[in-house]
Amino acid sequence: MRNFTCVQDLGDLNQALCEAFEIKKDRFQFSELGKNKTLLMVFFNSSLRTRLSTQKAAMNLGMNTIVLDVNQGAWKLETERGVIMDGDKSEHLLEAIPVMGCYCDVIGVRSFARFESKEDDYTEKILNQFIQYSGRPVFSMEAATRHPLQSFADLITIEEYKKTERPKVVMTWAPHPKALPQAVPNSFAEWMNATDYEFVITHPEGYELDPKFVGHARVEYDQKKALEGADFVYAKNWAAYQDPNYGKVINRDRSWTVDAEKMALTNNAYFMHCLPVRRNMIVTDDVIESPQSIVIPEAANREISAQTVLKKILEELR
Ligand code: CP
Numbered sequence: 001m002r003n004f005t006c007v008q009d010l011g012d013l014n015q016a017l018c019e020a021f022e023i024k025k026d027r028f029q030f031s032e033l034g035k036n037k038t039l040l041m042v043f044f045n046s047s048l049r050t051r052l053s054t055q056k057a058a059m060n061l062g063m064n065t066i067v068l069d070v071n072q073g074a075w076k077l078e079t080e081r082g083v084i085m086d087g088d089k090s091e092h093l094l095e096a097i098p099v100m101g102c103y104c105d106v107i108g109v110r111s112f113a114r115f116e117s118k119e120d121d122y123t124e125k126i127l128n129q130f131i132q133y134s135g136r137p138v139f140s141m142e143a144a145t146r147h148p149l150q151s152f153a154d155l156i157t158i159e160e161y162k163k164t165e166r167p168k169v170v171m172t173w174a175p176h177p178k179a180l181p182q183a184v185p186n187s188f189a190e191w192m193n194a195t196d197y198e199f200v201i202t203h204p205e206g207y208e209l210d211p212k213f214v215g216h217a218r219v220e221y222d223q224k225k226a227l228e229g230a231d232f233v234y235a236k237n238w239a240a241y242q243d244p245n246y247g248k249v250i251n252r253d254r255s256w257t258v259d260a261e262k263m264a265l266t267n268n269a270y271f272m273h274c275l276p277v278r279r280n281m282i283v284t285d286d287v288i289e290s291p292q293s294i295v296i297p298e299a300a301n302r303e304i305s306a307q308t309v310l311k312k313i314l315e316e317l318r
Pocket residue numbers: 046047048049050051142150274275276
């Protein structure tokens with residue numbers, strides 16, 4: 001695998017899951033693979049889990065790691081071509097990217113949707129510039145439209161906890177005070193569509209996702225109906241995708257918060273969220289603290305998903 005931006009890049013998903021579980025049994029068994037190789041992690045946005053889990057995964061493989069927070073300590077970057085750079089941005093991304101490529105063997109990039117241009121976001125302008133100009137394998141640490149390392153960890157977690165071969169997985173929109181990208185729900189939907197699980201998406205009207213990601217999921221506007229019999233409840237907020245409201249918060253309806261009454265409708269479902277989570281907006285304290293909440297093992301599996309992806313990239317570099 002050269003680059004990793006979506007589920008298709010992994011190839012055979014069952015094979016990738018087997019590799020992930022093999023790594024989980026002994027995460028140091030490939031510690032020679034990354035010897036004398038350097039991972040550069042470039043963050044345009046904040047992170048806790050992605051930063052720590054990816055760095056840990058790289059260290060498990062014997063890699064050296066460099067972390068660059070673009071907005072803290074680096075030159076302010078211009079990303080648009082053709083701009084007269086007479087403002088506060090000292091360096092253009094088109095020089096910065098190949099320079100970054102000089103100092104490493106693999107690059108991870110986090111660059112969220114900016115909600116300034118739907119076209120720029122949905123063509124993955126920043127991530128694709130890294131792929132085009134760095135000269136290095138590139139993997140997404142959450143881009144404008146997808147968060148594949150998170151979705152891979154989510155899938156690993158569901159595989160670990162599922163009690164039936166074909167569980168019912170419900171992704172529910174939940175309220176949030178700020179406009180959040182669609183990357184996590186898009187990506188989760190894409191990965192669930194790559195399985196044979198029963199997959200349902202529920203959200204208020206106006207929060208329809210890009211049909212490309214919805215795929216064959218059943219969309220149900222009645223949250224309670226959607227949750228009936230669920231084995232896994234995956235909560236997430238996202239801003240509107242459809243025009244003219246792209247990137248806007250059009251509803252903060254707290255009747256969509258996941259609470260104990262809603263969880264009682266499920267098949268004793270496990271509660272999942274990618275974190276960070278706003279308590280008592282997305283989910284109530286009692287649900288996230290309940291024994292059915294698997295948000296911590298889900299976060300722990302970020303190390304495993306990142307290590308599986310890095311291993312596949314390093315194997316191609318040999
Ligand atoms: N879930 C996730 O990607 O967390 P961070 O934003 O903290 O990396």
